[in-house]
Amino acid sequence: MTFRERLQAWRYNLVPDHIIGEILEKRWTDNAIPFVALIATVAAFGSQIPGFFSLYSLQESTRQLGEFSLVVIGLTVVMLGGGIDLAVGAIFALSAFAAIATFFIFALPVWVAFLAAITTGIIIGAINGYLIGYIRLRAFLTTLVILIIGRAIFEILIVNYGSIAQMSQVSSDIWDYIGDDIILGFSVPVLTTIIVAFITHIALTRSRPGWHVLAVGGSRRSAHNAGINVRRTVFFTYVFSGFTTGLAGFLFATRLSGTGIGTGHGLEILALTAAVVGGNSLGGGRGSVIKGLMGAVIVLVMTNGLIRLGYGTGTNQMVLGVLLAVAVTIDIRWLKNRHKVLNEMYVAPVYLKMDDAPSAEAGSGTAFELNNRLSKARSIGLGEIEGPEDVILDRNDHLYCGTRHGEVVRFFAPDYTESEVFAHVGGFPLGLAFDRDENLISCVGAMGLYSITPDRKVTRLSAETRRSFTSIVDDAVLRDPNDLDIAPDGLIYFTDSTKRYDAHDWTLDSIENRGTGRLLVYDPKDGSTKTLLDGYRYTNGVCMAHDNKSLYFCETWACSIHRYWLEGPKAGKAECVLRNMPGYPDNINRASDGGYWMAWLGMRTPSFDLSLRHPAMRKRMTRRLPQDEWLFPNVNTGGVVKFDDDMNIITTLGDLTGLSHPSVTSMREHKGQLFIGGILNNRIGLYDIENADKNWTAPVAYWGEKS
Amino acid sequence: MKLVKTLISAIALATTALTVLPAAAQDPGPVAYKKAMQGKRIVMIPMAMGFDLAQGWAGFLSREIPNFGGTFETRDPNWSVEAGAQAITEAIASDPKPDVLIIMAPDLNSYSKLMKRAQKKGIYVFLIDNPANFKADAFFGGDWTEMGRIEAREAVRACGEGSSKEIGLVQGDQTNATSLYQYAGIVEEMAKHKDYKIVAKPDSNWDATTSRNVTTTMLQQHPNICAIIDFWDGDATGAAAAIRDAGKSGKVHLIANGGGEKSADCDMIESGGYGAVVSTSVERESYDMLALMKHLLQSGQPAGTSSTYIYTETQTINKLTMNANSCWDLKALKAAAKK
Amino acid sequence: MNASSFNQERIVLIATILIAVSASVFLSGFLNVPNLISIVRSISVLGILALGMAIVIIGRGIDLSMVAIMAMSVAWYLQMINDGYNDYLALMLVITGVIAIGALNGFLVAYADVPPIFVTLATGLFVFGYVRSQLIPSDAVAVPHGHWLELMGQFRLFNIPVDVFIFIALSFAAFIFLRFTKWGRYVYFAGDNPAAARNIGIPVRPMQVLRYVLAALISFIAGLLTAASLLSIQTRVINSNLLYDVILVTVIGGIGLSGGKGGVRNVLIGSALIGILLNVMTIADISLLSQNLIKSTILLAAIILDGVLNPRDEQTAQQGDI
Known part of the structure; x- marks a missing residue:
């Protein structure tokens, strides 16, 4: 190994580049920008203003923040639903007045004042919602007019009743308590905000009405076509906004015990700014309560901070303007370019030096030498199926395979000309196996481990395992379950090829070449899934050894076979039993003579082997070239190899013409015949094996004769 | 009886004071004044800082207050009632708390509760120009x-x-x-x-x-x-x-x-x-404020007990009555402040 | 009359005529030449701003920075004159600044794809904040004695104030621009379907910048006019309802916020409604508060009627169209 290569190996295998891509893929990175802005704002003003962080000062000065945040939460929900609510400025003022009037003029109890404020908010919200949701008026214009009407009414009320309210001698401990006191270290508005924000967040992310709001905001038409009652959903977003704003108005009333003509003036612009600075997008569908809250804090700390520092008129607006412009621009650019950045950043190749392999070329004289025998295989279902990754036969000789369309297709014995869709699973059914009760168990790409009963009932067995502590991308999810086999005790051993890519992106995983493949076990008794092994370069085929004391599994991009011991002194340990094959191994299945059939997905090429030693080159390739010009592993030539427990290569089968079976991903021996599947193929091959046991079938070998 | 006692003790105190400091024929006034006024924090919160009245008050006050060792700050809510209320809240909660709050209320009601709270905290509240439904320590402005x-x-x-x-x-x-x-x-x-x-x-x-x-x-x-x-x-x-x-x-x-x-x-x-x-006259209002401020800060009278109204005399300026002294000049005031 | 022909424009037109007719009958001081001139004059600044807003809205945008540009550009200009700058230099500086802000609006909308409502909200705040905090010392700036703005403000032809002529001239210019020039037609194409407009080779983005620059310049003219007639400019106008009034005047006459529809005629109808309404209410000595209530209730009635008569469809409504 040259020094340059060693450097490359260190650089690309030790520096965890992939983490950047994984972090960027997280939804919460959306919050990173407003969060940083929040920290920066609080830090800047906190350090400038003496006593900013003193408990008493925080408790007092955050009362207004509590009220404001409630308004922003309401507005956020409306914006998530694709609308906008400018009327909050009027709702706030009228609710505050309703509370003041009820309490001070009519001398009613505090709870009546509370109800009056909330009711006022809800009624105006309902008017907005009715006009926008049901009559389908435009949100901006409608709430603008409602704002002006509401404020006009408010001003008239203030003129006529404002001073009467102030002359009132009514007082109440509860009223003052809400307005002035501290509970558990928090003022009432802050406490209320925390509760409302929590409930709203849960409702939006984990409840049906919340999802409806997001769906309507994300795509109104699709939501409508999906049967969501769009109008009612929109209606309730405005009612909710009215409710939270009414609540804020009530808290305002208790805090100041008075309203004036300026109450709530310009609130709508400030709230809108806050919602947007937090990262909620106009037009709906994207955003969260947390973002709204962050925006509220940023905006208020900034405006109040600048006033507190004694800056003159205008400084506030200047800073707010710049803040808003920068926030929105970053938000929009980020949203637009996120996928591009992610695509560029995500693939993070590592260094691997593959040792030279024995040749598989015809005439080379090695054990792996390929021949042309597979080209003589007959075809089953030619042109009728797409992508039979794995094939399997049951006790009645019927043939099953998965397809690209998420179906399991059954071909009927004896001639396999008739077929039917046995079951629709979805995803991409890959590895197949029958259990003792003749349920068909399948590893379904992008979905998980599924079981199909003989009467076609599909159930999910497992879709996740325990998450590892260091994971960034959620590795509990099975992204690419690939092949499985079942032990006599019913435990299902299966592979999940990669944690970093979805099943259909397996080629990207080959370019990255990072070891993230796993071997897992599913226990049907308690339904648990455990990770046995981790860190292999694309784990693939699994096969129980004939004595059931160990199992074999392939590591595709490393061109190796491993043996995992279930019993004996090495139980729980894996050892590499065959390395440096000239082909990329796929599924492994039992042969009648005590050996094992192994499929070769494709053949190693010197060029790709070389590229594995140049991760920088592969990185450049993924960033600068269009995908169809990338260097991939060769999957144009594959084959079938039989080996025995001592790792002797017994026979090879190939299709040098490349016409019928260029790439092979699976094969099953059944009554002297070999059925051949290929993930990129449009047929199943049928090959007569010389000198094979014509009575041997896998179900019998695994589970014995049917009683 | 009590009165007599107090008188006697006062006289006793005075005599000791006089006997201790016979030589220093020093006027105790300036010392007491300095002690009472030194480091006092005065915060003015008008409806906005961008108009002539506010700038006038700020101009006169900021010229005089440093003379007795006090600090003078202004907050500019820019006509926003909400921002003004918050500015008052934060002023009350700030550390050290201000000694005098000078507030121009936008309406009768909005700030009343906050101003009461300020008084409870021992801050003198001066109302300027706009009356409010609240018993301020002093009101300055026109009738x-x-x-x-x-x-x-x-x-x-x-x-x-x-x-x-x-x-x-x-x-x-x-x-x-x-x-x-x-x-x-x-x-x-x-x-x-x-x-x-x-x-x-x-x-x-x-x-x-x-x-x-x-x-x-x-x-x-x-x-x-x-x-x-x-x-x-x-x-x-x-x-x-x-x-x-x-x-x-x-x-x-x-x-x-x-x-x-x-x-x-x-x-x-x-x-x-x-x-x-x-x-x-903004000038006269400003000096009235200063005078009362000095009085209250030295008197030690609890906040909220004074309730003084000082109406500034109004004058009618028209072509007949106008003379060189009828108006004050904001530009000149600012120019003077810069020097 | 079927529903589609009974659109918002006609509803507003009919309402305007109804109000005008009943005012002529019941209010003695309404129907006379001086009052009619004063109606046009009272609405002229609002109407001019609405023309600029209309050009932007038809091109599927919105400009919330107009009032800020109007007040602050003129305030800065007058401040420079008061500080003794050369008049031409000051004017050049201000016009450059106005164009720069318009171009910034357009750039952020067209090239950075930021929704115009936020871009212009932000630039409006910034323009006010920057000029107010950095360039002018107080809320109001007076027109210096003998300045050409003072002369302009006092100019009369046939006893008609100059505002009226400028409003009419700008309306006509906007009409010619939108109806008969290539760039004007582009406004409609881009507003109706920006993607299609781009596909047929219209320079959609530069045109968008142009529209915001035009709106900014129109705002500046409106500001000059305000200063000319009041002999000062009060920057507190930012805090008023003027901006909302401009949007309402623009939209109430039938220019859809989703773009591509309407023209100068709609602005004039909207202006007429608001102008007559305010005038009638002032003559009737209705207090300002009630005036706001009445005005906005009529506006609400108009948009509700339009919504009921011309409902939007779930399938054809545009995403993000608020």
Whole structure:
């Protein structure tokens, strides 16, 4: 190994580049920008203003923040639903007045004042919602007019009743308590905000009405076509906004015990700014309560901070303007370019030096030498199926395979000309196996481990395992379950090829070449899934050894076979039993003579082997070239190899013409015949094996004769 | 009995003080003054800092307060009631807390509770210019009702016998105390002049464009109007423009109300835009504030117990009464502050 | 009359005529030449701003920075004159600044794809904040004695103030621009379907910048006019309802916020409604507060009627169209 290569190996295998891509893929990175802005704002003003962080000062000065945040939460929900609510400025003022009037003029109890404020908010919200949701008026214009009407009414009320309210001698401990006191270290508005924000967040992310709001905001038409009652959903977003704003108005009333003509003036612009600075997008569908809250804090700390520092008129607006412009621009650019950045950043190749392999070329004289025998295989279902990754036969000789369309297709014995869709699973059914009760168990790409009963009932067995502590991308999810086999005790051993890519992106995983493949076990008794092994370069085929004391599994991009011991002194340990094959191994299945059939997905090429030693080159390739010009592993030539427990290569089968079976991903021996599947193929091959046991079938070998 | 005791002890105390410091023929006043005033924090929160009155007060106060070792700060809510309320809240909660809060309330109610709270915390609260439903330690400003009476008197004087005796009002709005009290004063005074009548009384909402539009309409509907009273010099430029546009300069006597700033008031009278300005002197208000501040801070009287009203004398500036001292000059004040 | 022909424009037109007719009958001071002139004059600044807003809205945008540009550009200009700058230099500086802000609006909308409502909200705040805090010392700036603005403000032809002529001239210019020039037609194409407009080779983005620059310049003219007639400019106008009024005047006459529809005629109808309404209410000595209530209730009635008569469809409504 040259020094340059060693450097490359260190650089690309030790520096965890992939983490950047994984972090960027997280939804919460959306919050990173407003969060940083929040920290920066609080830090800047906190350090400038003496006593900013003193408990008493925080408790007092955050009362207004509590009220404001409630308004922003309401507005956020409306914006998530694709609308906008400018009327909050009027709702706030009228609710505050309703509370003041009820309490001070009519001398009613505090709870009546509370109800009056909330009711006022809800009624105006309902008017907005009715006009926008049901009559389908435009949100901006409608709430603008409602704002002006509401404020006009408010001003008239203030003129006529404002001073009467102030002359009132009514007082109440509860009223003052809400307005002035501290509970558990928090003022009432802050406490209320925390509760409302929590409930709203849960409702939006984990409840049906919340999802409806997001769906309507994300795509109104699709939501409508999906049967969501769009109008009612929109209606309730405005009612909710009215409710939270009414609540804020009530808290305002208790805090100041008075309203004036300026109450709530310009609130709508400030709230809108806050919602947007937090990262909620106009037009709906994207955003969260947390973002709204962050925006509220940023905006208020900034405006109040600048006033507190004694800056003159205008400084506030200047800073707010710049803040808003920068926030929105970053938000929009980020949203637009996120996928591009992610695509560029995500693939993070590592260094691997593959040792030279024995040749598989015809005439080379090695054990792996390929021949042309597979080209003589007959075809089953030619042109009728797409992508039979794995094939399997049951006790009645019927043939099953998965397809690209998420179906399991059954071909009927004896001639396999008739077929039917046995079951629709979805995803991409890959590895197949029958259990003792003749349920068909399948590893379904992008979905998980599924079981199909003989009467076609599909159930999910497992879709996740325990998450590892260091994971960034959620590795509990099975992204690419690939092949499985079942032990006599019913435990299902299966592979999940990669944690970093979805099943259909397996080629990207080959370019990255990072070891993230796993071997897992599913226990049907308690339904648990455990990770046995981790860190292999694309784990693939699994096969129980004939004595059931160990199992074999392939590591595709490393061109190796491993043996995992279930019993004996090495139980729980894996050892590499065959390395440096000239082909990329796929599924492994039992042969009648005590050996094992192994499929070769494709053949190693010197060029790709070389590229594995140049991760920088592969990185450049993924960033600068269009995908169809990338260097991939060769999957144009594959084959079938039989080996025995001592790792002797017994026979090879190939299709040098490349016409019928260029790439092979699976094969099953059944009554002297070999059925051949290929993930990129449009047929199943049928090959007569010389000198094979014509009575041997896998179900019998695994589970014995049917009683 | 108690009184006697106190007297005796006071005399005793005084004698000891005198005997201890016989040689230093020092006046104890300045020391006591210095001690009481040193490091006092005065915060002013007007409705905004961007207009002549606020800048005038700030100009005079910031010149004087450092002289006794105090600090003076202003907050600029820029006409936002919410921001003003928050500024007061934060001032009360700040550390060290201010000793005097000077507040210009936007309306009767909004700040009342906060100001009460400030007093509870031991902060003296001064109200300036705008009355509020709250017992401040001191109120400084014009007597708005009286100003209304003076404006009405000026209107009656300017119209004179033989005129149409029709007077128009351009009010501010219906919520601000200054507007409401001025109106009350005008109505009260007009009752004494039965032959005069108020023909229209639209609101300007303190906006010059609105003032112009309503005045234009008023002049069309009542072409014989002989005087118009606009409630604030900030928007009276609009009324002046309307009068000028109608070609009635000099025929309609425009009376405005202001703080006596040169470019806002005296210059406008000079140019004939305004007929008269009824003004309260910002300078005098500022010095009144200073005097009372000094008194309260030395007296040790608890906040919330003083309740003093200091009405600044109003003067009517018109072409006849105007002289070099009628107005104060904001530009000059600022220039002086820079030096 | 079927529903589609009974659109918002006609509803507003009919309402305007109804109000005008009943005012002529019941209010003695309404129907005379001076009052009619004063109606046009009172609405002229609002109408001019609405023309600029219309050009932007038809091109599927919105400009919330107009009032700020109007007040602050002129305030800065007057401040420079008061500080003794050369008049031409000051004017050049201000026009450059106005164009720069318009171009910034357009750039952020067209090239950075930021929704115009936020871009212009932000630039509006910034323009006010920057000029107010850095360039002018107080809320109001007066027109210096003998300045050409003062002369302009006092200019009369046939006893009609100059505002009226400028409003009419700008309306006509906007009409010619939108109806008969290539760039004007582009406004409609881009507003109706920006993607299609781009596909047929219209320079959609530069045109968008142009529209915001035009709106900014129109705002500046409106500001000059305000200063000319009041002899000062009050920057507190930012805090008023003027901006909302401009949007309402623009939209109430039938220019859809989703773009591509309407023209100068709609602005004039909207202006007429608001102008007549305000005038009638002032003559009737209705207080300002009630005026706001009445005005906005009529506006609400108009948009509700339009919504009921011309309902939007779930399938064709545009995403993000608020």
